[in-house]
Amino acid sequence: MAYPDLMTRPMREEVTRLGIQELKTVADVDAVLGEGEGTTLVFVNSVCGCAAGGARPALSLALQHSTKPDRMVSVFAGVDGDATQRARSFFSDYQPSSPSLAILKDGEVVHFVHRHQIEGKHPQQIAAELTAAFDKFC
Amino acid sequence: MSGHVFHPGHDDLHGITVVLETASGRLIVGRWHEKVEKGVVLHDAAAHEPGSQQTREDFVARTLKFGVRPEHRTLVVSEELTSVKRLTEL
Numbered sequence: 001m002a003y004p005d006l007m008t009r010p011m012r013e014e015v016t017r018l019g020i021q022e023l024k025t026v027a028d029v030d031a032v033l034g035e036g037e038g039t040t041l042v043f044v045n046s047v048c049g050c051a052a053g054g055a056r057p058a059l060s061l062a063l064q065h066s067t068k069p070d071r072m073v074s075v076f077a078g079v080d081g082d083a084t085q086r087a088r089s090f091f092s093d094y095q096p097s098s099p100s101l102a103i104l105k106d107g108e109v110v111h112f113v114h115r116h117q118i119e120g121k122h123p124q125q126i127a128a129e130l131t132a133a134f135d136k137f138c
Numbered sequence: 139m140s141g142h143v144f145h146p147g148h149d150d151l152h153g154i155t156v157v158l159e160t161a162s163g164r165l166i167v168g169r170w171h172e173k174v175e176k177g178v179v180l181h182d183a184a185a186h187e188p189g190s191q192q193t194r195e196d197f198v199a200r201t202l203k204f205g206v207r208p209e210h211r212t213l214v215v216s217e218e219l220t221s222v223k224r225l226t227e228l
Contacts, residue, residue, distance in 0.1 A: 050153025095205030114205045116155035116225045 003047055008079050014056045015045055018063050020072040029075065029086040036107030038070035039138045042087055045076040046098035051118045055099040058118075058126035065131040069103060069138050101130070103137055110137045148172060155206060155225040156180070157198075161218040163188035165197065167206050167225060168213060177216035182208035198228055 016022050020043060023029045033040065043059060046052040063072070075084040077098035084098075090109075091102045097115035104110065111133040118126055151170040158166045158178065168183025184207050186197040201207070202225065 048153065093204060095207050097205050116205070119154045119226075120224070 003079055008047060008076065011045060011047065011052070011056070012076065015043060015059065015074050018060055018072075020059070020063075020074050023073050023075050023083050023087065024080045026082050026086045029073075029083050029090075032071060032073050033087065033090045033104070033107075036104075038106070039110075040071040040073065040104045041069040042090070042102045042104065043072070043074040044084060044087070044096075044098045044100045044102075045074050045079075046115075047078055048098065048115075050120075051115050052099040054121055054123050054126060055101070055118050057123035058121075058130065059101075061123055061127035062130035062134070065134055067131070067134045067138050069134065103133055105137055151222075157221075157223050157225050157228060158215055158219050159221040159223075160215070161220055164217065165194060166213070166215055167201055168208075168210070169206075171212075174214075177214050178219070178222075180213045180215060181211065182206055183210045183213040183215075184208055185213075201225065202228065 012022060021032070023032060033042070043055070045056075075087045077084045088096055090104065090107075091112060093109070094102070094112050094114070099118060100115055101113040102109055102111070113129070149172065152172060154170050155167065156170045160166065165186040166180065166183055167185075168180030171179040171181050173179070184201070186192065186194055
């Protein structure tokens, strides 16, 4: 199902205005995640209001923290399907869910936040868990 | 309606990944959609059957670490339930 741009644009912009690079094609994904050095945050964006409505504000809060990953990127599940599938291939041990977040260090997954760990939580709670992961791995 | 539910008209568990335990000992994990007359409608659901080779503890541990490995896009659970928990409560 393709979601209209009018609906998804604000959800994209809520992420990109944080300085997170949106990856819309397989080539975009390979150019960033294929490099594999340093730390990379991958946010799998979602239209789901139940969980993504908390995840995006949590990202905004977490990125005010002094320690952050070297690179921050996003793909949009249900919108940019090929790019999302490609990004998920870099953390293929983990079942697809959206929204979700992965932190990769030198190409290896060091931290993963599933949708079920986001659902029903306040953005402040999610952000606190993310910043703890930033401190540990970045 | 809970402050976390952004779909008007749905119940508090809508969109939440839950674990249902049935009277027969099945453990079913999935994203709660709604409760209807026939039972609970879950999306992206997986089940652990009593007596299966994988232990229940391993099923839960793997689900918590790696996420729900869906066996059913949509599943209506009509069995008697003995407990309903959020996955994160396990």
